Structures are given as structure tokens and as C-alpha cells.
Amino acid sequence: MIKCIDVSDLRVGMYIHDLNCDWMSHPFLLKRFLVSDEAQIHKIRDSGIHEVYIDTKKGMDMAHAPTVTEVKKKLEREIIEFAQQEAPEERQVEASEEFGRAQLIHNEANLIIKGILQDVRLGKQVQLEQVEPSVERMTSSILRNGGALLSLCRIKDKDDYTFQHSVSVGALMVSFCKAMGMSKEVIHHAGIGGMLHDIGKMKVPDTILNKPGKLTEQEFAVMKCHVVESKRILLSTSGISDTAVKVAAQHHERHDGSGYPEGLKGEEISQLGQMAAIVDVYDALTSDRCYHKGMPPTDALRKIFEWSKFHFNPSLVQAFMRCIGIYPVGTLVRLESGRLGVVIEQNDNNLVSPKVKVFFSSKSNTYIPPEIVDLSRGVGAGGGDKIVKHEQPEKWRLDPLRFL
Numbered sequence: 001m002i003k004c005i006d007v008s009d010l011r012v013g014m015y016i017h018d019l020n021c022d023w024m025s026h027p028f029l030l031k032r033f034l035v036s037d038e039a040q041i042h043k044i045r046d047s048g049i050h051e052v053y054i055d056t057k058k059g060m061d062m063a064h065a066p067t068v069t070e071v072k073k074k075l076e077r078e079i080i081e082f083a084q085q086e087a088p089e090e091r092q093v094e095a096s097e098e099f100g101r102a103q104l105i106h107n108e109a110n111l112i113i114k115g116i117l118q119d120v121r122l123g124k125q126v127q128l129e130q131v132e133p134s135v136e137r138m139t140s141s142i143l144r145n146g147g148a149l150l151s152l153c154r155i156k157d158k159d160d161y162t163f164q165h166s167v168s169v170g171a172l173m174v175s176f177c178k179a180m181g182m183s184k185e186v187i188h189h190a191g192i193g194g195m196l197h198d199i200g201k202m203k204v205p206d207t208i209l210n211k212p213g214k215l216t217e218q219e220f221a222v223m224k225c226h227v228v229e230s231k232r233i234l235l236s237t238s239g240i241s242d243t244a245v246k247v248a249a250q251h252h253e254r255h256d257g258s259g260y261p262e263g264l265k266g267e268e269i270s271q272l273g274q275m276a277a278i279v280d281v282y283d284a285l286t287s288d289r290c291y292h293k294g295m296p297p298t299d300a301l302r303k304i305f306e307w308s309k310f311h312f313n314p315s316l317v318q319a320f321m322r323c324i325g326i327y328p329v330g331t332l333v334r335l336e337s338g339r340l341g342v343v344i345e346q347n348d349n350n351l352v353s354p355k356v357k358v359f360f361s362s363k364s365n366t367y368i369p370p371e372i373v374d375l376s377r378g379v380g381a382g383g384g385d386k387i388v389k390h391e392q393p394e395k396w397r398l399d400p401l402r403f404l
């Protein structure tokens with residue numbers, strides 16, 4: 001059985017099933033292992049991990065610890081509870097209408113950031129005037145409809161990960177700031193900061209940056225330096241704002257002080273820095289990398305919600321979920337009727353009942369004529385169905401984004 005325990009209850013002889021933290025931020029080569037000495041327990045604690053999952057079939061048990069299913073159910077209940085009270089933001093056009101424009105804007109942003117990052121690798125200065133118009137266009141697209149651009153941001157090539165991740169973090173920051181009711185100016189600078197947050201990675205050797213497996217402890221230490229490098233590069237960029245620098249400089253800080261480079265705690269981290277941390281982890285978790293498959297957005301959000309006890313500001317995590325939805329646009333979901341469909345729009349006042357375009361029957365395992373179902377409505381009013389769960393598109397060999 002898989003159980004969740006506090007790190008203070010961890011003993012030699014227990015078998016770690018999951019370190020319960022994002023894999024970018026810990027130096028353990030193995031995901032699953034038997035705890036064989038006290039030193040390992042110290043190392044886990046020192047990495048800022050507070051709770052772990054143990055496999056009681058492969059190692060020592062802990063009698064009263066909750067099982068993974070119990071933890072998952074509890075988290076889902078909590079998420080659904082607040083999701084039903086909160087209204088997502090308004091939008092100007094439908095996602096389907098924005099999709100074409102968003103595609104052009106997304107492509108352009110990728111080319112621009114690729115050029116800038118490659119320049120930095122060659123030792124050139126960052127030309128801010130190249131990034132600004134692109135952030136402006138992304139902002140306009142998100143103001144028209146956030147779901148369109150954000151669903152595109154989830155598609156990444158393994159080779160261009162760093163560039164595409166930069167664009168995603170920029171777009172997510174814009175969206176998040178907008179949902180938080182921040183001013184146009186702050187949104188703009190936060191978007192720039194998001195686009196350039198990992199610029200310091202260009203100073204990390206390629207062999208480490210694109211290593212197709214887990215990093216060793218030394219490599220991990222080199223990788224961590226990218227934050228200080230980002231800050232240094234941005235501080236020497238003419239026209240850059242404090243806001244943008246903060247986003248980049250604080251995106252790896254954690255609420256409980258376990259982050260880097262400064263180990264800042266709670267309110268010592270600026271609000272935008274706290275937001276950048278959430279956005280950065282969300283994008284990394286949902287992206288495919290050469291050594292792991294990206295999680296569906298709903299799973300990534302549940303994980304971030306779980307970690308918000310320690311690593312993130314819980315009220316900001318909730319605000320982020322309101323901003324992108326529990327089932328973000330582009331998510332493949334299974335309905336009670338057995339139909340599969342893609343989320344095309346969030347619904348006001350109820351994040352668990354979005355609009356879904358159904359196109360596949362899980363019962364007959366065949367495509368069905370596409371139809372839009374509004375889950376906030378009853379039978380006979382274009383609704384009358386309910387999400388059972390989200391699905392991995394690969395499992396069904398479906399491409400939900402094709403139906404947006």
C-alpha cells in the first residue's frame with residue numbers, strides 16, 4: 001500500500017515510493033528507493049521535503065498514516081469545494097475564435113525568445129525592445145481569451161524546451177496577474193520577467209542543461225546557479241524594471257524558506273516572486289521532457305495544491321487555479337455518459353462544469369460527431385452531463401487540441 005507520512009516519521013527500512021516534490025528541485029538520482037541509513041533521511045529533510053509517500057509492501061509500514069487514495073480524495077474534495085464558489089475571469093471572445101491568432105502570437109514569441117537566449121549564450125546584451133512587443137501581443141490575446149494561448153503553451157518539443165518554457169511562463173504570468181486584478185503596467189513587466197526568468201540557463205553548459213536524465217549532485221548545483229545568472233544578466237539589461245528582475249530572481253524561492261538562491265521565507269518573497277514559483281512549477285510539471293511524461297494539468301494543479309502547505313502561498317495557489325481552471329482549456333475529460341471531449345471554455349461560477357466539445361465514445365471506442373456540451377446546464381438545455389475525470393490523451397491516442 002502507498003501511504004503518505006511526515007518526514008519526521010521516516011525511518012530506516014521504509015521504502016520511498018515518491019518524494020512528493022517537483023523533480024526539478026531535488027538532487028536524488030532515484031525516485032524510488034529503500035531508506036538504508038539516517039544520512040538519507042537528513043538529506044531528504046534538507047531538500048525542503050516535508051511529506052513523502054512510502055510503499056508498505058516493500059518496506060516498513062506506519063500504522064495510522066493515510067493512504068495515497070485517501071490523500072487524493074481529500075485534496076480533490078477541497079479543490080472542488082472552493083472551485084464551486086469562485087468565478088473565473090471574464091473573456092471577450094470564445095477560445096475557438098482566438099485560437100488562430102493565438103497560434104501566430106505563440107510562434108512569434110518562441111522565435112523571439114530563441115533569438116534572445118541564443119544571443120545571451122554568445123555573450124551579447126538582451127535587447128528589451130525585441131521582447132516588449134511580443135509580450136504586448138500575448139497580453140492582448142490573453143485579455144481576449146486566456147484559454148487559447150495557454151493551451152498552445154502546453155505543446156513543447158524536447159529540443160526547444162527552454163525557449164518554449166520561457167514563453168509559457170511569460171504567458172502564465174500575464175494571465176495570473178490579470179486574474180489578480182493587477183495594473184496593465186505590472187502585467188507587462190511581470191510578462192517580461194516571466195519570458196526571461198530562465199535566461200541564466202544560457203550560462204549553464206549544454207551537457208547539463210539538456211541532459212536526458214537526472215542530474216548528479218554537482219550538476220544540480222551548477223544548474224541552480226542559473227537564477228543568480230538570470231538576475232545578473234537582467235540587472236545589466238537597459239530599460240529593465242525591478243518587477244521583471246524580481247520575477248526572475250525569486251522564481252525558485254519557496255514559501256517555507258527551502259528554495260534558492262536566497263532561501264527567502266513567506267513575505268520576504270515578493271508577491272510576484274511567489275506567483276512566478278507557482279507558474280514555473282506548473283509549466284514544468286505539465287511539460288513532456290526526455291526523461292518523463294508531462295502530467296495532465298488537473299493532476300499538476302492537485303500536486304501544487306498539496307505542496308502549497310509548505311512550498312507555495314496557499315491563497316495564491318487558489319487564485320492560480322481560479323485563473324486557469326481546474327480543467328484548463330485543452331484538457332481531455334471523460335463524462336458520465338462515457339463520452340470523451342476537450343474543455344473549450346471555463347464556466348462562470350463553477351470551475352468543475354466547463355463547456356466541453358465531445359468527440360469520442362469510450363464505450364464504442366470510436367469517434368462521434370463533435371458536439372458542444374455545457375456542463376453547467378441541465379438535460380435538454382445543452383448540458384445534463386458531468387465530468388468523471390480527466391484522461392491522458394496518449395491512453396486513447398487522441399489529440400484533444402485538434403478539436404479546439
Ligand SMILES: [Fe+2]
Pocket residue numbers: 197198226251252280
Ligand atoms: Fe528556473
Ligand SMILES: [Fe+2]
Pocket residue numbers: 165169197198280
Ligand atoms: Fe523555469
